[in-house]
Amino acid sequence: MINDFVSGALGSERALRIIDPLRELLRRAREGRIPVIYISDAHLPEVDREFELWPSHALEGSWGAEVIEELRPEAGDYHLNKRRYSAFYATGLDLLLRELGVDTVILTGLVTNICIQHTAADAFFRGYKVVIPRDCVEAPTQEEQEAALRYMERVYGAKVVSSKEVVTALQ
Ligand code: ZN
8 A cells, every 4th residue: 555556646435435344344353463574665766576567666666666655654664665466475474474473364455456466376385374354455447446356266276255344253
């Protein structure tokens, strides 16, 4: 949930909808001592392959690559950067999850049919269970949102639920 995906270079109105449920979910996770890990897009200029396909976005160190004001990381959260769609690719996330003794990941943020979907794939390949609160992820269109959620359910066994169900399960 960085500026460029919400109100910047690749921003969309749809991204705004998930801010409130996500803030509440993060609050409950921190309260329940569930580790909160931010993995932000942070690209290098010129070399990054994503720029063959997408307009420039999320340049490392820029405003566009900062987490939005409403969801700023707090003390005790972890924060990693990524340069590819998957949050597992060359980020150290797998090592961190193993150090934390994690067996289930709850994926949130943007965007459902790209970064979330690739992260779900890599989580599944590495043996993690995947939970996706559907009101805490968004895609550019409703069709893409629904197709990606269905795909992750069918292919990675992801549990697609509401954030309220996640909060209830955490209690
Ligand atoms: Zn990117």
